[in-house]
Amino acid sequence: MLPEGWRRSTLGEIARITSGGTPDRSKPEYWGGEIPWVTTGEIQFNTITGTAEKITAAGLQNSSAKRFPPGTLLMAMYGQGKTRGQVAKLGIEATTNQNSAAILLNDGHDPDFYFHFLSSQYEDIRDFGHSGGISHLNAGLLKQIAVPVAPIHEQRRIAQILSTWDQAIATAERLVANNQRGTRDLMASLLSGRRRFPGISAKWRYVNLDAMFERVARRNTTHNTNVLTISAEHGLISQREYFNKSVASANLTGYTLLHRHDFAYNKSYSAGYPMGAIKPLMAYDAGVVSSLYLCFRLRDDVDADFDFFRHYFEAGLLNQEIEGIAQEGARNHGLLNVSVTDFFKLRLHIPGAPEQRRIAEVINVAKAEEGLLAAQLQALQHEKAALMSQLLTGKRRVKLPEAETEAQA
Template identity: 55%
Template structure:
């Protein structure tokens, strides 16, 4: 709810809105210069301090591209995926392509306030796009965007508060990134025995996989309908929730029945899992998977720790063994002959 004291006007009432252009790609002398040239792929709710591509002064002169000052707000009018509707602030003087709307605010406004406001209106702005096969924004639509006009001092204070939270979020993200790097380093050392915990000096033993795990071959005789799939990010998840539909066959009797804690191996490549993913069933008490999955469980859970092997598989420390049998073209049948530490 906008306060009664605030005006609400089209953004063109407080800003000059225009767009850039693209120099002729066939003219080599127009490209590779020192003029930054922004495309919508670089407009990502961010401050732009550099660009992937640059044009020359000649390219700028002989095209509809324009040079915009630092502080100009850019709004992506069209682009791939989530690009349309995203905004950025120029931290440098730069030109843009025709897919960017450049919003140069009047001096009596706070740039950061309107940058944050347009961010908050992302979904609404996307919904304003032209109808048709490819939904795009246009210069006229951008100019007509309604924006609130708080008193300038209030704009500044609002922007300061949001900026403080932005900085806190960035700091938290960096802390998480650093923590993940430390965790990865620790795992690499602990899971392979390069670093031993104090008080543990016994020699690590090497066993065949089938001495630690039993292959699960129990078929779905109880008519369980919780069909699972392996997601690299989410583990063993319901097909219905993951794909929004069931893609299994109508007859589920031949599927393998898993209980909570059982492991399943999908040999198919996925991002981060070059030799396939091994995941335990954690989200459900039971479920079923295609017979194409290799399923197994600990023979003696009181002797071998389930979580240790969960991390062992997830960290990729079993990849070397899988690779050796994958090279033989027998990844399915050779898995239980692999070595474990």
């Protein structure tokens, strides 16, 4: 139920919805001008103050591109991944391509209020785009989106409150990003030996991987059903947790059984891991991985620090070595051609165990701080989402300044 003074409407009733166009790419005189031109990839729950491409007056006149004023809301109607359904607000006058809907609100409707509202409905709007077998959005669908209409003074006050939360979240995001960069730089300097501790001067040495590690090739004779996959963020994680289902074969006897602190190398390259990812098992006592993974563990007869090597591999310090053994043109179906023999002869550049432990301790502290800041950011995002669900539906009312209350009455 909406509170007194609010009403239900549709986006088509409170706004004019249109789209832009793309000047002819074969005509250079249409491009490289002064008029900003927005693509769907630039619509990312943001305020747009600049664009990667600009068009000329001739390009505007000879295409379906249109100028839209600041305050226009944009929504991506097409796009790969999660692009479709994302919203932005124009902070400048700009044109858009034909895959971006331009939402021009009628008088008495605050763009910031509806920017927050449409952002909060992102998942539902994406699902709306799949209705009736349609895999994208269009102006007709957008016009049907149900929206609340609050008094304009209340719209503005709600938008101000949510913008304050956005500023706090943006500050937290910058802190997280700066901290992550600092941690990466710290890891790179410590794990390469460029940065040493006072009082430690022992030389680092080069050793083969098999001098420190032994292969794990144990079969799944215990019928373990905890099938693991490698995630960039979570490391070795259960497929049921990551995918909400198991995508492994029904027969797991051919899988490799891992115990806690065993490592697995996924030879499949991905974003951030051009030579594949090496992750240790830390979240469970045991689990199984595909036999395509190359698995190994620290040898019992060496003095070495597990955390040091966990960070060493995560920092990509084996990438250059792996690239040297993955033959050119040998990539097949996303997998690098790395043999077991070559892998265990990779060269490690490492300090003695005491220095390994010192390095690991410092990085662990930095990682813990990074995790704390990330958790604080996530808490802010969750709190804002909860607040949005109440403010944008009128379940929680805002207190207006007395002058605005009188004007509204």
